[in-house]
Amino acid sequence: MENARPPWARRGPGPVWERWLSVPPETPRGRWPAGLPWLSTLAVTVVVLVGSGFAGRAQPDRVPLDSFGRALLVVGAAQLLVRHRYPRTVALGTAASSAAYLAAGYPYGPVFLPLALGAFTAIVAGHRKVAWCALGGVWATHLLVAHWLYRLLPPPHDGPAPWGQELFVTAWAVAVVALSELVRVRREQIAKARAERAAAERRRADEERLRIARELHDVLAHSISVINVQAGVGLALLDSDPEQARTALTTIKAASKEALGEVRQVLDTLRTPGDAPRSPAPGLDRLPELAAQAQSAGLTVHLSTEGTPAVLTPGTDLAAFRIVQEALTNTVRHSGSRTARVLLHHAPGALEIRVDDDGPATAGPHEAGGGNGLVGMRERAAALGGTVEAGPRPDGGFRVLARIPLEKGTGKGEGKATGKGRAPDADTDTVNRTAATEEES
Numbered sequence: 001m002e003n004a005r006p007p008w009a010r011r012g013p014g015p016v017w018e019r020w021l022s023v024p025p026e027t028p029r030g031r032w033p034a035g036l037p038w039l040s041t042l043a044v045t046v047v048v049l050v051g052s053g054f055a056g057r058a059q060p061d062r063v064p065l066d067s068f069g070r071a072l073l074v075v076g077a078a079q080l081l082v083r084h085r086y087p088r089t090v091a092l093g094t095a096a097s098s099a100a101y102l103a104a105g106y107p108y109g110p111v112f113l114p115l116a117l118g119a120f121t122a123i124v125a126g127h128r129k130v131a132w133c134a135l136g137g138v139w140a141t142h143l144l145v146a147h148w149l150y151r152l153l154p155p156p157h158d159g160p161a162p163w164g165q166e167l168f169v170t171a172w173a174v175a176v177v178a179l180s181e182l183v184r185v186r187r188e189q190i191a192k193a194r195a196e197r198a199a200a201e202r203r204r205a206d207e208e209r210l211r212i213a214r215e216l217h218d219v220l221a222h223s224i225s226v227i228n229v230q231a232g233v234g235l236a237l238l239d240s241d242p243e244q245a246r247t248a249l250t251t252i253k254a255a256s257k258e259a260l261g262e263v264r265q266v267l268d269t270l271r272t273p274g275d276a277p278r279s280p281a282p283g284l285d286r287l288p289e290l291a292a293q294a295q296s297a298g299l300t301v302h303l304s305t306e307g308t309p310a311v312l313t314p315g316t317d318l319a320a321f322r323i324v325q326e327a328l329t330n331t332v333r334h335s336g337s338r339t340a341r342v343l344l345h346h347a348p349g350a351l352e353i354r355v356d357d358d359g360p361a362t363a364g365p366h367e368a369g370g371g372n373g374l375v376g377m378r379e380r381a382a383a384l385g386g387t388v389e390a391g392p393r394p395d396g397g398f399r400v401l402a403r404i405p406l407e408k409g410t411g412k413g414e415g416k417a418t419g420k421g422r423a424p425d426a427d428t429d430t431v432n433r434t435a436a437t438e439e440e441s
Helices: 016-021 038-057 067-082 087-103 112-124 128-147 164-237 242-271 284-296 314-334 372-383 428-434
Strands: 300-306 339-347 350-357 387-392 398-405
Touching: 038 067, 038 112, 067 087, 067 112, 087 112, 087 128, 112 128, 112 164, 128 164, 164 242, 164 284, 164 314, 164 372, 242 284, 284 300, 284 314, 284 339, 314 339, 314 350, 314 372, 314 398, 372 387, 372 398
Parallel strands: 300 339
Antiparallel strands: 339 350, 350 398, 387 398
16 A cells, blocks of 8 residues: 655655655656655545536536546546656646536536646746646636637537636635745745755864864874974984983873873764763863973973953863964974963953964974964964964064954953863853863873
8 A cells, every 4th residue: 555645755854744845856857756646646536536426416507427527537637646747747737637627518626626736736846837827727718618608618508607706716726826835935945944954064064074173183283293302302312311211202102192192082072972071171271281291392481471361261261272282383393492482461352372482493384374283273263253373573483473352241350261260151062072181091
């Protein structure tokens, strides 16, 4: 037994009414649709045949329903079987069957039901002009037959129909068109909403991919830079100063352990995105730890703060930490300077970060605009409405200057600027889940 609902109405997400209003999938020309509306077509055919038979008993002045009349009814209703594949052809075909039925003088009844369904399908499929022509043609045929051609057509000795009857026919045609247009508009709205949801999902996926790329870059670039420097020191001092080489290897072990923990945290977030984070997102409270790691790579970092610290949201705190981390990483990798200065300036409504080194540059990527690190810093700041400027200083060296606006309502002196006392934020779970943090082994 065939299911009453076609496959395009049974499958897919969303409420039942939305699936019913959805446009059925296109079938390539030359191939038969996978599912045909057998039951609905059969039901319409039975209603038209039985209803017209009963209607003929109450209309003795009309031509009795014979085999030709029943054939016209069956042909008109049977066309509905392919109404989703050929909506224009079915609209015109049902109109022709209905017009021939009226011209033959058979009794009025549910003969217009196939026409209504054919026009409805054509309109909601976007073929509005064809459907209007089909309905208009049947209406004009009825008008001509009922008021001018009744003398030439059966039944014999027939008189003109009352003009009031035309009001009913006109109202019926207008109702079919109005309902069809309403469903068509609703279908377009549903299709537009689905397209917007799909575009939003693709956009979120792209943003997530870029965010994860930034996280991995920041985590790995910093740790691998420290490992690279210490590996060089260890190799150089392996024979002459074994104790210093041991210290370098210890630093490599600690840096690699931290990198593995942070990478594992990011990968765990991808595998189980719904789980709560196991450790807090890194923030400016970890700058002393970051300075110590940079010092192990031979870079002395001086930290200073200006202004009254404000309570930072987790997103701002994480972005500020990553910007400082990437700036120090670039100094270790591309600068000949062994000293860097980090200044946090808490201005009204904004956090300004300045990282200076005395240079000179030892590689091209340290120049303004080069390398993925600078791009990542700019993307982090731009996501919060801020900016990052990076380039050589007039007096020599290199400077990274970032400005991140603070959200409205962030007060001063309400708590520590960083650390565990940060004010909660709506983005806490998202930021924490996506941040790379140290995992104890």
